[in-house]
Amino acid sequence: MAGHGAAFFDVDETLIRAKSMFSFLRFHLARRGEPEGTYDRLTAPLHRGAAAGVPRQEINRRYYRLYEGESAAALADAGRAWFDEQCTLGGLFIEETVSRLQLHRATGDFVVLLSGSFAACLDPVAEHVGADWAIGTHPTIRRGTLTGEVVTPMIGAAKGRAAHAVAGVRGLDLAASTAYADHSSDLDLLTAVGTAVVVGDDPVLTDQAVRRGWERLTPQAHASLPF
Template sequence: MLAVFDLDETLIRGDSSQLFTEFLRAENIDTSPDSEARGRVFMRAYNNGHMDLQDYMEFSLAPIRGWQRDQVQELIDRFVTKVIPPRILPTAQERVAWHKAQGHDVLVISATGEHLVSPIARHLGIDDGIGVQVEWHNNSLKGTIGSRRPFRGGKVSALEEWIAARQASPEKVWFYSDSHNDLPLLNAVDYPVAVNPDPILEDYAQQQGWLIFIDEVALA
């Protein structure tokens, strides 16, 4: 059995990539004057289901382009330690604990960059995470992304590749998400679950009779 969790607004309150951009501004690493406004434009596009993932990732990686891998890791460790703990949402964490108690494999899959997804997943007690592939050259961050892009239908192919690479064949697959952007994967699994769903996903989940969980803190 495999339990797959989206990250943002499912396991944590907020968008992890946007939170990282805000962290970079607070640390005076991102000093571009228009970054906050551009970030809002990208988030509106995401919520409407038509964000250009490559443009967004290149925007979010730009402040640390050229950094060495160990510098990036140290920065992200500080970000995760400082920003993530108060944003952990209870329902999905309870479901993670339930699945682990059943002996199920647990995985995070997100349209956020892998440089953030894997460390946040580990902080949440989840060993495996799939994110947007981030490219490096000689341990230097290129600021570009590779072919693995788990956004919308890309989450289906990314999960299929992850399963194939492990020569695994899970008996059943659960998937927990908040976003209508994840409908391709939600419709592909055995047990789709809506967690803190956006209005489009909530309506769809109700029509399909799916489980729906809502954290009041997510709405605060």
């Protein structure tokens, strides 16, 4: 496959409208019968930390500590149930980006999803859109149970490193590759490839798009999701 390119897609607010980790957590807590308000109690410290400027990598680590002691198999099952519900509700996918992904598949590009989310959320999304690989944050698992820790949050510079690793393993040409992302933390991913596409209106990426001549993709407005 030497000389061929890849198409890298961030997931949350690039490929799907929901913030998958938080949408899934709300669903998972309700599914297992947690009292109303548990979701807000657990996520409030995360939101406060983000508002106070705590790095996204650290917020990502704190999020996965909420799953300490949970079964990996049960979370995978819950993830598929979450995805099915989201598809039934409709409006999960950003049509403009999915169309681009389908074009990349049709032209033979190796399609990779990169996300700070984890396999419980990413696997059903990847299967639905036909991605070749989905690389997310990997929670540490011991004897089938999550420890609450993660190896490396797939946030920020980690996405750029992942793109280089994928290219090396698959024999792909990053100069012939394309990346789609919506947030300033994805800058390392966008600069790792020959063609960068900014999704949405993040001010940092918008400025970079103007400076570097990157394409901007502006999805049509859609009814807001509650996550």
